[in-house]
Amino acid sequence: xxxxxxxxxxPYEILSAIxxxxxxxxxxxxxxxxxxxxxxxxxxxxxxxxxxxxxxxxREAHVLASLNHLNIAAIYGFEDSGSTHxxxxxxxxxxxxxxxxxxxxxPWDEALPIAKQIAEALEAAHEQGIIHRDLKPANIKLRxxxxxKVLDFGLAKLADPVGSGAVALSQSPTxxxxxxxxxxxxxxxxxxYMSPEQAKGRPxxxxxxxxxxxxxxxxxxxxxxxxxxxxxSDTLAAVLRGxxxxxxxxxxxxxxxRTLIRRALQKDPRRRLPDIGVTRLEIDDALAxxxxxxxxxxxxxxxxxxxxxxxxxxxxxxxxxxxxLAIALWAPWRKPPVALPVRLSAEVGADVTLGVxxxxxxxxxxxxxxxxxxxxxxRANGVSELYIRRVDQLQATALSGTDDGRNPFFSPDGxxxxxxxxxxxxxxxxxxxAALTLCMCSVASGRGATWGENGTIVFQPLGGPGAxxxxxxxxxxxxxxxxxxxGERSQRWPQLLPGGKAVLFTTGTPGxxxxxxxxIQPLPDGPRKIVQRGGYxxxxxxxxxxxxxxxxxxxxxxxxxxxxxxxxxxxPVPEGxxxxxxxxxxxxxxxxxxxxxxxxxxxxGNQVPMVWLDRTGKTAPLRTTPADWGGPxxxxxxxxxxxxxxxxxGGGSRDVWVYDWMRDxxxxxxxxxxxxxxxxWTPNGRRIVFASGTGAxxxxxxxADGTGDAQPLTGSESTSxxxxxxxxxxxxxxxxxxxxxxxxxxxxxxxxxxGDEARGWKAGTPTVFLNxxxxxxxxxxxxxxxxxxxxxxxxxxxEVYVRAYPSSVGKWQIxxxxxxxxxxxxxRSELFYITPNQQIMVASYTADGGSFTAHKAQAWWSGRxxxxxxxxxxxxxxxxxxxxxIAPDATSKQDHVVFVSNFFDELRRLAPAVK
Numbered sequence: 077x078x079x080x081x082x083x084x085x086x087p088y089e090i091l092s093a094i095x096x097x098x099x100x101x102x103x104x105x106x107x108x109x110x111x112x113x114x115x116x117x118x119x120x121x122x123x124x125x126x127x128x129x130x131x132x133x134x135r136e137a138h139v140l141a142s143l144n145h146l147n148i149a150a151i152y153g154f155e156d157s158g159s160t161h162x163x164x165x166x167x168x169x170x171x172x173x174x175x176x177x178x179x180x181x182x183p184w185d186e187a188l189p190i191a192k193q194i195a196e197a198l199e200a201a202h203e204q205g206i207i208h209r210d211l212k213p214a215n216i217k218l219r220x221x222x223x224x225k226v227l228d229f230g231l232a233k234l235a236d237p238v239g240s241g242a243v244a245l246s247q248s249p250t251x252x253x254x255x256x257x258x259x260x261x262x263x264x265x266x267x268x269y270m271s272p273e274q275a276k277g278r279p280x281x282x283x284x285x286x287x288x289x290x291x292x293x294x295x296x297x298x299x300x301x302x303x304x305x306x307x308x309s310d311t312l313a314a315v316l317r318g319x320x321x322x323x324x325x326x327x328x329x330x331x332x333x334r335t336l337i338r339r340a341l342q343k344d345p346r347r348r349l350p351d352i353g354v355t356r357l358e359i360d361d362a363l364a365x366x367x368x369x370x371x372x373x374x375x376x377x378x379x380x381x382x383x384x385x386x387x388x389x390x391x392x393x394x395x396x397x398x399x400x401l402a403i404a405l406w407a408p409w410r411k412p413p414v415a416l417p418v419r420l421s422a423e424v425g426a427d428v429t430l431g432v433x434x435x436x437x438x439x440x441x442x443x444x445x446x447x448x449x450x451x452x453x454x455r456a457n458g459v460s461e462l463y464i465r466r467v468d469q470l471q472a473t474a475l476s477g478t479d480d481g482r483n484p485f486f487s488p489d490g491x492x493x494x495x496x497x498x499x500x501x502x503x504x505x506x507x508x509x510a511a512l513t514l515c516m517c518s519v520a521s522g523r524g525a526t527w528g529e530n531g532t533i534v535f536q537p538l539g540g541p542g543a544x545x546x547x548x549x550x551x552x553x554x555x556x557x558x559x560x561x562x563g564e565r566s567q568r569w570p571q572l573l574p575g576g577k578a579v580l581f582t583t584g585t586p587g588x589x590x591x592x593x594x595x596i597q598p599l600p601d602g603p604r605k606i607v608q609r610g611g612y613x614x615x616x617x618x619x620x621x622x623x624x625x626x627x628x629x630x631x632x633x634x635x636x637x638x639x640x641x642x643x644x645x646x647x648p649v650p651e652g653x654x655x656x657x658x659x660x661x662x663x664x665x666x667x668x669x670x671x672x673x674x675x676x677x678x679x680x681g682n683q684v685p686m687v688w689l690d691r692t693g694k695t696a697p698l699r700t701t702p703a704d705w706g707g708p709x710x711x712x713x714x715x716x717x718x719x720x721x722x723x724x725x726g727g728g729s730r731d732v733w734v735y736d737w738m739r740d741x742x743x744x745x746x747x748x749x750x751x752x753x754x755x756x757w758t759p760n761g762r763r764i765v766f767a768s769g770t771g772a773x774x775x776x777x778x779x780a781d782g783t784g785d786a787q788p789l790t791g792s793e794s795t796s797x798x799x800x801x802x803x804x805x806x807x808x809x810x811x812x813x814x815x816x817x818x819x820x821x822x823x824x825x826x827x828x829x830x831g832d833e834a835r836g837w838k839a840g841t842p843t844v845f846l847n848x849x850x851x852x853x854x855x856x857x858x859x860x861x862x863x864x865x866x867x868x869x870x871x872x873x874x875e876v877y878v879r880a881y882p883s884s885v886g887k888w889q890i891x892x893x894x895x896x897x898x899x900x901x902x903x904r905s906e907l908f909y910i911t912p913n914q915q916i917m918v919a920s921y922t923a924d925g926g927s928f929t930a931h932k933a934q935a936w937w938s939g940r941x942x943x944x945x946x947x948x949x950x951x952x953x954x955x956x957x958x959x960x961x962i963a964p965d966a967t968s969k970q971d972h973v974v975f976v977s978n979f980f981d982e983l984r985r986l987a988p989a990v991k
Contacts, residue, residue, distance in 0.1 A: 079103055079118065085157045088116060088164065104167060110427060114152060115165040137163055142204055144468050146420040146977070147197035149217070149225045152470070168225045173296070174213035181299035184329050188359050191293050193224035195356040198289060202282045202352060209280055211288035212269045213295060223420055267311040268301045272343045275312045283345045286352050290340025298324040302341065316343070330362055420975045421676070425465045425472035428453030429913075430663075430675055430970045437483050437661045438524060438569065438613070440675065440973065443490040446667030448506060449973070450475075450484045450493050459873045459894055459912060462495055464506060467671070467975065475504055477511035479872050487527045487549070494533060494549075496522040498869050499821055499851055501535060501547065501554075514551040516821065523568035523659070528576050536568045536581075543567050544581060558597055561604070565751075567595075568660055569613050578602075578640055582612045582660050588723060589660035594624055596640050607642055608633070613655070613662040619670065619980035621987060625655045625662045634989040647987040654970075658682030658704060658722075670980035673973055682722065684942055684961040689916075691956055693937045698737060698959055706945030707754050711761045711780070714953040718745070718755035718764055718780075720946070732766045734780065745782055754946055756801040759808045762833075765789065765801045775799050775813060775827070789827060789839045800946065802855035802866075805881075812845065812855035812864060823847040824855045824866060826882075845884055854947075856898050857881070863928060865890070865898035865907060876909045878921075878928055888928045890919050895933075897947045903955035909933075910948060914940040916958065 079101070083090040088105040094115060095102050103116045137154040144150070150166040173190070176182065182190070194216060201208060210228060217225040267275075271287035274280050294302040302320040305311035320341065325334060336358050342348040349355060424430050430439065430451055439452035447467055453474075454460045462481040465472035475481075480497040487494070487503075494503045496517060504511040517537035525535035531549045534557050536542075544567050546557040558567060558579070570581040578599055584592025594614035597604040608614065611624035611631065622635040622642060630653050633646035654663040654677030664674035683702035687695045704722035711718070717735045724733060724742070732745040732755045745764060746752035754767045757780070765777040768786070775789040789811070790799060797816030802824070804811055811827045824846040831837040846852040850870035857864055864881045867874045876895035878888045890898070894912040901908065907919050907930065919933035941948050942961040950959040976982075 085116065085160060085162055086155050088114065088155065088162075090116070107164075112423065113167045115149075115167045116155070117163040117165060119161040143201055143206065144470075145197055145200040146975070147193045147224050147226055148200065149227045150470065165227075166225075168217040168219060168227065170217050170219040172214050173216040173218060173224075173292070176218060177213055177295055177299060181326070182296045184297055184326055184333070187293070187296040188333075188363055189222070190218070190224050190296065191289075192356060192359045192363065194226060194289065194292065195352050195359065197224070197226040198282075198285050198352045199356060202285070207280055207282055208285050208288070209274070210269075211285055211292060213292060216292070219421075221419060221421060267305075267308050267315070268303050270312070270315060271345075272316050273345055275315050281345075282352065283348050283350065286340050286349050286355070289352060289355060290337050294320055294325070294337055294341070297326055297329065300324060332358055333362055421972050422975060423470075424449075424451060424453065424463070424971050424973055425470055426453055426463050426474065426971075428455055428461075428463065428971065430454075430973065437659065438663055439482060439484070440663055440665055440673065441484045441486055441493075442665040442667040442671060442673055443486050443506075444488065444668045445490055446669035446671035448486075448490065449673060450486070450506075451973070452481050452484060452495075454913060462493065462504070464493070473508075475508055475511075478502075478504060480869070480874075483522055483524060485525050485527060488529045492527075492549075494525055494527055496525070496535075498872075501525065501533070501537075503549065512551065514549070515547045515554045517545075517554070523566070523661075524570055524581075526570045526572045526579070528572040529574075530576055532572075532576075534570050534572060534579060536566070536570060544570055544579070566660075571615055573616055573637065573640075580607075580614050580616060582614060584612065584660065585723075588657065590626060590657045592660060594622070598640065605640070607635075607640070608646075612657065612660040615666060617666045617980070617983070618668045619983045620989060621983045623649075623664075623666065625653070625657075628653075628655050628657070630662075630664065632983045632987040634987050643989060644987060649983070649986060652676050656682070666979065670978065672976040672979040674976075675970060676972065676974050677970075684944075686959050687962060689937065689941070689958045689960045689962070691936070693939065695962060699735060699740075699742075707947050708944075708950035708959055709755055709757055710950050710952050710959070711757050712759060712953065713761060716780075717950060717959060718757060719950075720753040720755060720766070732764065732778075734764075734782075743782060745778055745780075746786065754801045756803060756811075758804050759806050765804075765811060767799050767801060773798055775801060775811075787837070789829065790842060800853070803857045805857050806859065806861045810857075812857060813842075814853040814855065815842070817847070820847045820849065822851040822853040824852045824864070845881075846879070854897055856900060858900050858923075859902050863923065865900065865909075867891075867896050867898065867909070874912065876907075878907070878930070880926060880928070886926065886928065888930055890921075890930045891917065891933060897949070899949070899951045901951065901955040902953050906955065908936065908951060910941075914943055914948060916941065916949065916960075 079090045081090060081092065087109040088107055091104045091106055093101065094104055101118045105114050105116045107114050137151060141151050149168050152164040152166065155162045155164055198208065215227045217227060219225060269288045269291045271280065271284040274284055291302045303311060303314040303318060305314050336355055339349045340355065430453055441450050448464060449467055450462060450464045452460050453463050460480055460482065462475045462478035462484055463472040464475055478495060478497060481495045482497065484493050484495045491506055492503050493506060494501065499516055501514045501517045501522065502511045503514060514533065517535065523536040525533055527533050527549065532546050533549050534544050534546045536544055542565050543560045544557040545554040547554045560567065564583050565585060567581045567583050570579055572579050576599060579597050581595055582589060582592050583595050589612035591610060592612045593606045594608040594611050595604055596607050608622065608624055611626040614622055614624045616622050616635055620635055621632045623630060623632050630649045631646045632649050633642045634644035636643045654675040655661065664672065666672050682704035685702050686699040688698050689695050703724060705719045708717055708719040715736065715738055717737055719733060720730055721733050722730045724731065730751045730753055732752050734743045734745055746766065746768065752766055752768045755764045757764055762780055763777045764780050765775055767773050768776050774791060776786040777789055778786040800814045802812040802814060809829050811829065813825055813827065814822050815825050817823050823844060825842040826845050827842045828840040829837055848870065850868050852866055852868045855864050855866045862881060863878050865876060865878050867876045873894050874896050875889055876891040876898045878890060880886050890907055891909055895909040895917065896912065897910045899908040905921050907921055909917050911917060916936040917933040918936045919930045921928065921930045939962065944961065948960060
């Protein structure tokens, strides 16, 4: 049954026809449930009412579902719709091998990696007792990333004869249907790869696939078929009695590969190579030592080799080299071949975006044995959750109780997963169950954690003092683990080395980790040393290498675990990995078994420009100079914009700056050591309050024109947590701010200031406005001063709420599905906020007496803005436009990861150890 565009088969919507063949029509379709494109293979009309055919079609789908291999196109399911029956297949983009061969012969060094992946696919199928029976270039796809996919596994079995007697040639696989009889090219294409036993109607086994493999490899190298004829009969006759033109093979082809093709194309199955695994091993050897094999081949055929030989060695020497090469290739004592890495881009297996909006972090991890992948996924409502997936399965499973989960990591035995969530460090079993809280970790999530063999977890709490902390994996109070060295502001992304002999971590200036250092601290208190300057996110792996990121590129250097030092020159590993030099994070993980998984992307930093965004969604340049800015606030008259910027004055300082956007001038307000952030204007626009310090800090204020000295507003009377300004009451004498507390999380406090410019000012003692068991933060006074908007995670995710001021009675929830960074309009009864996935929302409201009523929030704009520290947007006083940075692709969804096998062999090749 031919299907037209828009036809629905269950959840699958037909997009276009891909092709047709004897076993059915193939369509591109969209899976509306999982939001992905698939291929649908429809059972031909001739078989649609044949119960036996349908039953065999179903059984075949079950068999094929067991073939989970990188180089085999996956089968997702079986779909029935009335009399229409379809296999739901992986949609593989890219040309077929037949398309590539049509352009001419493939150079042997390019053909061998393709052939190796085809052999691996056949080997995996044969191990499951499945024979392809219809291997040909048209059934092999070449993806743009170099991955080879073999299609239509086992479908030719549907045409197997019933009974045990001899069968007519007209009943052989894929050449008996009307569709193919009308296309002679298809007939020839199938017949040209049939083994002699298949051509005679005899049962086929795995040696038949070896024959077809030999035909395909010959055609790749020569650009022509091994067996050709004017029609089906001539082609089958050539298969049964003819020989390929062996002189057509490339002269430089290694002799061992010539022998391999000849043995694969032996007409007597008993003399043919018995197993496809043998061909894979020979290809491995050829790929591992291409220069040696090419030189030997060149000498034997009397042609110059790549090494620049200008004379031909005597034939006796050539024969000796050839014999020696053959012995080396076939002798049982030969060295194991070096396996090439195989890459597969795969969906994460859940309807989420991998990673979480906010400051980029490391949101995936592999179990030590490489069998389990855990990742943080963000649902459509912006809430993150941890998911776990077996690498050999297609679907991931959500881990209940891990809402807001970030930065997962495995226990040494692979049975537990540690993670950060809602300002806590937690753990959960890989089988699920309750998530257990180990400790609080200060203001936000964290910058990495590592689980030691002795039951100690070492972590860096974001917003804490910057040094590493430790806690027992049974829970308890965190204790200092390291101390900051002179000039250090942060130690992050730690890794405890095997045996607990040392800890590896990244140091540097936030926002500029390309200039950071990778440091090793021998334990318990040995002399620390820098093992790599200019890099971040260091990881020592079991191959004996140190991996790290610099300039958005993954580097590998040979590493001596005993001496704790690099022993050779670093080499770039050609991977496009999602990294961020602003936070020092990288989204890759390596197992002890040699598997690599990563989120594809580019290395980026935190420097972004600013634009105007109005109610219609139109943008206009505001400040085109990229900067690592955060916490922007407009002055009351709207002419200036205060924000904190990292590195604007050179070096690694974060300071408060004032931008006059009408004149395009930027003026520095704060100076000195430490971090200065969170600027907030007084209602009259004369002063700016800000936080200063690292970890435990205090609030200061400064004249907005930069004159005079900064004066402290909080001091020793306050607790030791980090403080961040919120907003001023319209009277200019009451400041609401957030303060971190180790016992109660983030609290909202009130600070009163008395006096005036003439007589001076005096700050009082901060008092508590809200200090519940959850986190309450970013308090914002309404224009009339009667209400405070803030956000809290009391429901399990951040939501925006409003309370009356000063009584704090009543509570009204404004957001639904997540909300942060509230902002009141001064011109309309509107309250804005940001969803966790960075969309601007607006809720209109009415306030009468002590009652507050908020209407359902609406999207102010359909796109997304980029996340920024301490708030990604500033509302202009006119209430009609924002200062933001726009996400390059507001609809992008990262739901694929890349798996790489044999990664350690690749590292040893690229960065060999120096002896």
